[in-house]
Amino acid sequence: MTQYSPDLLFRALADPTRRTLFERLCLDGEQTVGALTAGAGISQPAVSKHLGVLKQAGLVLDRHEGRQTHYSAQQRALAPLVDWTGRMNRFWEARFDDLEDLLKRMDQ
Protein backbone atom coordinates (compact mmCIF):
# COMPACT_ATOMS: atom_id res chain seq x y z
CA MET A 1 0.00 0.00 0.00
CA THR A 2 1.82 3.05 -1.29
CA GLN A 3 1.08 6.48 0.15
CA TYR A 4 1.71 9.81 -1.48
CA SER A 5 2.35 12.22 1.37
CA PRO A 6 4.90 15.02 1.17
CA ASP A 7 6.54 13.46 4.21
CA LEU A 8 7.30 10.17 2.48
CA LEU A 9 8.48 12.02 -0.62
CA PHE A 10 10.86 14.30 1.26
CA ARG A 11 12.22 11.43 3.30
CA ALA A 12 12.68 9.22 0.25
CA LEU A 13 14.46 11.95 -1.69
CA ALA A 14 16.59 13.11 1.22
CA ASP A 15 19.15 10.36 0.58
CA PRO A 16 21.56 11.25 -2.24
CA THR A 17 21.92 7.66 -3.40
CA ARG A 18 18.17 7.30 -3.70
CA ARG A 19 17.88 10.63 -5.49
CA THR A 20 20.53 9.49 -7.96
CA LEU A 21 18.67 6.24 -8.59
CA PHE A 22 15.46 8.15 -9.20
CA GLU A 23 17.24 10.58 -11.51
CA ARG A 24 18.72 7.73 -13.51
CA LEU A 25 15.26 6.24 -13.93
CA CYS A 26 13.92 9.62 -15.02
CA LEU A 27 16.75 10.27 -17.47
CA ASP A 28 17.40 6.84 -18.90
CA GLY A 29 14.02 5.19 -18.41
CA GLU A 30 13.19 1.74 -17.11
CA GLN A 31 16.07 -0.37 -15.82
CA THR A 32 16.69 -3.65 -14.05
CA VAL A 33 18.11 -3.92 -10.56
CA GLY A 34 21.32 -5.27 -12.02
CA ALA A 35 21.74 -2.29 -14.33
CA LEU A 36 21.04 0.10 -11.47
CA THR A 37 23.48 -1.71 -9.19
CA ALA A 38 26.23 -1.32 -11.80
CA GLY A 39 27.53 2.18 -11.22
CA ALA A 40 25.71 2.77 -7.97
CA GLY A 41 28.84 2.02 -5.95
CA ILE A 42 26.95 -0.04 -3.37
CA SER A 43 25.86 -3.65 -3.07
CA GLN A 44 22.81 -5.09 -4.80
CA PRO A 45 20.85 -5.56 -1.56
CA ALA A 46 21.43 -1.92 -0.71
CA VAL A 47 20.06 -0.92 -4.11
CA SER A 48 17.04 -3.18 -3.59
CA LYS A 49 16.33 -1.55 -0.25
CA HIS A 50 16.54 1.93 -1.74
CA LEU A 51 14.21 0.90 -4.54
CA GLY A 52 11.83 -0.42 -1.91
CA VAL A 53 11.78 2.96 -0.21
CA LEU A 54 11.21 4.75 -3.51
CA LYS A 55 8.41 2.34 -4.34
CA GLN A 56 6.83 2.85 -0.92
CA ALA A 57 6.82 6.58 -1.62
CA GLY A 58 5.17 5.97 -4.98
CA LEU A 59 8.15 7.33 -6.89
CA VAL A 60 8.88 4.16 -8.86
CA LEU A 61 6.97 1.24 -10.32
CA ASP A 62 8.28 -2.29 -10.58
CA ARG A 63 7.53 -4.80 -13.30
CA HIS A 64 8.54 -8.43 -12.99
CA GLU A 65 9.72 -10.16 -16.11
CA GLY A 66 11.17 -13.59 -15.64
CA ARG A 67 13.79 -13.45 -12.95
CA GLN A 68 14.53 -9.78 -13.30
CA THR A 69 12.65 -6.78 -11.99
CA HIS A 70 12.37 -3.64 -14.06
CA TYR A 71 11.95 -0.34 -12.26
CA SER A 72 10.65 2.87 -13.79
CA ALA A 73 10.11 6.39 -12.50
CA GLN A 74 6.62 7.58 -11.68
CA GLN A 75 7.16 11.31 -12.10
CA ARG A 76 3.53 12.04 -11.28
CA ALA A 77 4.37 11.16 -7.70
CA LEU A 78 6.30 14.43 -7.47
CA ALA A 79 3.00 16.34 -7.63
CA PRO A 80 2.57 16.72 -3.83
CA LEU A 81 6.09 18.09 -3.67
CA VAL A 82 5.37 20.62 -6.38
CA ASP A 83 2.12 21.53 -4.63
CA TRP A 84 3.91 22.02 -1.34
CA THR A 85 6.58 24.32 -2.77
CA GLY A 86 3.81 26.11 -4.61
CA ARG A 87 1.89 26.67 -1.39
CA MET A 88 4.98 28.01 0.31
CA ASN A 89 5.57 30.41 -2.56
CA ARG A 90 1.93 31.35 -2.92
CA PHE A 91 2.04 32.79 0.55
CA TRP A 92 5.04 34.80 -0.45
CA GLU A 93 3.16 36.07 -3.49
CA ALA A 94 0.09 36.70 -1.37
CA ARG A 95 2.05 38.82 1.06
CA PHE A 96 3.70 40.53 -1.87
CA ASP A 97 0.27 41.26 -3.33
CA ASP A 98 -0.87 42.60 0.01
CA LEU A 99 2.10 44.91 0.00
CA GLU A 100 1.27 46.05 -3.49
CA ASP A 101 -2.32 46.71 -2.49
CA LEU A 102 -1.15 48.62 0.52
CA LEU A 103 1.16 50.74 -1.60
CA LYS A 104 -1.62 51.41 -4.08
CA ARG A 105 -3.97 52.49 -1.34
CA MET A 106 -1.30 54.68 0.15
CA ASP A 107 -0.75 56.20 -3.27
CA GLN A 108 -4.33 57.36 -3.60
Added chain:
Amino acid sequence: MTQYSPDLLFRALADPTRRTLFERLCLDGEQTVGALTAGAGISQPAVSKHLGVLKQAGLVLDRHEGRQTHYSAQQRALAPLVDWTGRMNRFWEARFDDLEDLLKRMDQ
Protein backbone atom coordinates in the same frame (compact mmCIF):
# COMPACT_ATOMS: atom_id res chain seq x y z
CA MET B 1 28.70 29.88 5.01
CA THR B 2 25.30 28.78 3.76
CA GLN B 3 25.01 26.55 0.73
CA TYR B 4 22.01 26.12 -1.53
CA SER B 5 22.29 22.59 -2.87
CA PRO B 6 19.27 20.38 -3.44
CA ASP B 7 20.90 17.91 -1.07
CA LEU B 8 20.86 20.30 1.89
CA LEU B 9 17.32 21.36 1.05
CA PHE B 10 15.95 17.84 0.85
CA ARG B 11 17.72 16.82 4.02
CA ALA B 12 16.55 19.92 5.89
CA LEU B 13 12.94 19.46 4.81
CA ALA B 14 12.90 15.70 5.37
CA ASP B 15 12.21 16.17 9.07
CA PRO B 16 8.53 16.86 9.76
CA THR B 17 9.24 19.11 12.73
CA ARG B 18 11.57 21.24 10.64
CA ARG B 19 9.08 21.36 7.80
CA THR B 20 6.38 22.54 10.22
CA LEU B 21 8.66 25.26 11.55
CA PHE B 22 9.39 26.44 8.02
CA GLU B 23 5.69 26.35 7.14
CA ARG B 24 4.84 28.44 10.19
CA LEU B 25 7.43 31.01 9.16
CA CYS B 26 6.01 31.03 5.64
CA LEU B 27 2.41 31.33 6.79
CA ASP B 28 2.69 33.61 9.79
CA GLY B 29 5.87 35.49 8.98
CA GLU B 30 8.81 36.35 11.20
CA GLN B 31 8.80 34.89 14.71
CA THR B 32 11.05 34.63 17.74
CA VAL B 33 12.49 31.36 19.00
CA GLY B 34 10.18 31.56 22.01
CA ALA B 35 7.10 31.88 19.83
CA LEU B 36 8.24 28.98 17.66
CA THR B 37 9.00 26.83 20.70
CA ALA B 38 5.46 27.39 22.01
CA GLY B 39 3.39 24.88 20.11
CA ALA B 40 6.31 22.95 18.69
CA GLY B 41 5.96 20.23 21.31
CA ILE B 42 9.71 20.00 21.87
CA SER B 43 12.26 21.82 24.00
CA GLN B 44 13.75 25.18 23.14
CA PRO B 45 17.23 23.80 22.44
CA ALA B 46 15.71 21.32 20.02
CA VAL B 47 13.95 24.17 18.20
CA SER B 48 17.20 26.14 18.10
CA LYS B 49 19.00 23.19 16.56
CA HIS B 50 16.31 22.77 13.91
CA LEU B 51 16.47 26.46 13.11
CA GLY B 52 20.22 26.09 12.78
CA VAL B 53 19.76 23.36 10.19
CA LEU B 54 17.20 25.42 8.28
CA LYS B 55 19.55 28.39 8.37
CA GLN B 56 22.44 26.26 7.13
CA ALA B 57 20.26 25.22 4.19
CA GLY B 58 19.47 28.86 3.47
CA LEU B 59 15.78 28.38 4.20
CA VAL B 60 15.57 30.93 7.02
CA LEU B 61 17.20 34.18 8.04
CA ASP B 62 17.84 35.29 11.59
CA ARG B 63 17.76 38.81 12.93
CA HIS B 64 19.02 39.66 16.40
CA GLU B 65 17.10 42.25 18.35
CA GLY B 66 18.01 42.69 21.96
CA ARG B 67 18.02 39.34 23.65
CA GLN B 68 15.67 37.68 21.20
CA THR B 69 16.32 36.26 17.76
CA HIS B 70 13.72 36.66 15.03
CA TYR B 71 13.60 34.04 12.28
CA SER B 72 11.95 34.48 8.91
CA ALA B 73 11.48 32.23 5.88
CA GLN B 74 13.61 32.72 2.81
CA GLN B 75 11.29 31.23 0.21
CA ARG B 76 13.73 31.96 -2.59
CA ALA B 77 15.84 29.17 -1.19
CA LEU B 78 13.27 26.71 -2.52
CA ALA B 79 14.33 27.55 -6.07
CA PRO B 80 16.80 24.65 -6.46
CA LEU B 81 14.06 22.30 -5.30
CA VAL B 82 11.64 23.69 -7.87
CA ASP B 83 14.36 23.43 -10.52
CA TRP B 84 15.06 19.84 -9.62
CA THR B 85 11.43 18.73 -9.84
CA GLY B 86 11.17 20.72 -13.04
CA ARG B 87 14.13 18.88 -14.54
CA MET B 88 12.64 15.54 -13.57
CA ASN B 89 9.37 16.48 -15.20
CA ARG B 90 10.96 18.06 -18.22
CA PHE B 91 12.43 14.70 -19.09
CA TRP B 92 9.00 13.21 -18.77
CA GLU B 93 7.62 15.87 -21.09
CA ALA B 94 10.55 15.38 -23.45
CA ARG B 95 9.89 11.68 -23.71
CA PHE B 96 6.22 12.42 -24.08
CA ASP B 97 7.02 14.80 -26.94
CA ASP B 98 9.21 12.14 -28.51
CA LEU B 99 6.32 9.74 -28.34
CA GLU B 100 4.05 12.31 -29.93
CA ASP B 101 6.56 12.86 -32.71
CA LEU B 102 6.83 9.15 -33.24
CA LEU B 103 3.08 8.77 -33.44
CA LYS B 104 2.84 11.66 -35.90
CA ARG B 105 5.50 10.13 -38.09
CA MET B 106 3.76 6.77 -37.93
CA ASP B 107 0.53 8.45 -38.87
CA GLN B 108 1.93 9.80 -42.10
Added chain:
DNA sequence: CACATTCATAACTCTATGGTTATGGGATGA
Protein backbone atom coordinates in the same frame (compact mmCIF):
# COMPACT_ATOMS: atom_id res chain seq x y z
C1' DC C 1 17.73 -32.88 -12.72
C1' DA C 2 21.58 -30.00 -11.54
C1' DC C 3 23.43 -25.55 -11.80
C1' DA C 4 23.53 -20.61 -12.52
C1' DT C 5 21.37 -16.12 -12.38
C1' DT C 6 18.57 -12.42 -10.47
C1' DC C 7 16.59 -10.28 -6.97
C1' DA C 8 14.60 -9.79 -2.13
C1' DT C 9 14.91 -10.57 2.67
C1' DA C 10 17.17 -11.42 7.16
C1' DA C 11 20.46 -10.39 10.52
C1' DC C 12 23.80 -7.51 11.90
C1' DT C 13 27.01 -3.24 12.45
C1' DC C 14 27.93 1.49 12.73
C1' DT C 15 27.01 6.19 12.11
C1' DA C 16 23.92 10.18 11.87
C1' DT C 17 20.63 12.59 14.12
C1' DG C 18 16.69 14.12 16.86
C1' DG C 19 15.65 14.40 21.47
C1' DT C 20 16.90 15.49 26.33
C1' DT C 21 19.11 18.24 30.49
C1' DA C 22 22.65 21.38 32.02
C1' DT C 23 24.94 25.50 31.38
C1' DG C 24 26.63 29.92 29.85
C1' DG C 25 26.54 34.54 27.59
C1' DG C 26 24.41 38.72 26.37
C1' DA C 27 20.46 41.97 27.09
C1' DT C 28 16.88 43.89 30.17
C1' DG C 29 14.74 45.56 34.35
C1' DA C 30 14.49 46.46 39.40
Added chain:
DNA sequence: TCATCCCATAACCATAGAGTTATGAATGTG
Protein backbone atom coordinates in the same frame (compact mmCIF):
# COMPACT_ATOMS: atom_id res chain seq x y z
C1' DT D 1 24.68 45.56 40.79
C1' DC D 2 21.86 41.65 40.82
C1' DA D 3 18.34 38.88 39.26
C1' DT D 4 15.89 37.51 35.21
C1' DC D 5 14.96 36.43 30.63
C1' DC D 6 16.07 34.67 25.85
C1' DC D 7 18.64 32.00 23.20
C1' DA D 8 22.71 29.04 21.82
C1' DT D 9 25.90 25.54 22.85
C1' DA D 10 27.71 21.33 25.12
C1' DA D 11 27.29 16.73 26.53
C1' DC D 12 24.82 12.89 26.43
C1' DC D 13 21.30 9.11 25.09
C1' DA D 14 18.46 6.36 22.13
C1' DT D 15 16.75 5.34 17.83
C1' DA D 16 16.57 5.43 12.76
C1' DG D 17 18.66 4.11 8.84
C1' DA D 18 22.29 3.15 5.34
C1' DG D 19 25.60 -0.08 4.59
C1' DT D 20 27.37 -4.90 4.84
C1' DT D 21 27.33 -10.36 4.29
C1' DA D 22 24.59 -14.50 4.17
C1' DT D 23 20.87 -16.82 2.39
C1' DG D 24 16.75 -18.21 0.04
C1' DA D 25 13.05 -18.11 -3.65
C1' DA D 26 12.08 -17.99 -8.27
C1' DT D 27 13.44 -18.40 -12.88
C1' DG D 28 16.23 -19.72 -16.74
C1' DT D 29 19.86 -23.08 -18.86
C1' DG D 30 22.96 -27.18 -19.56
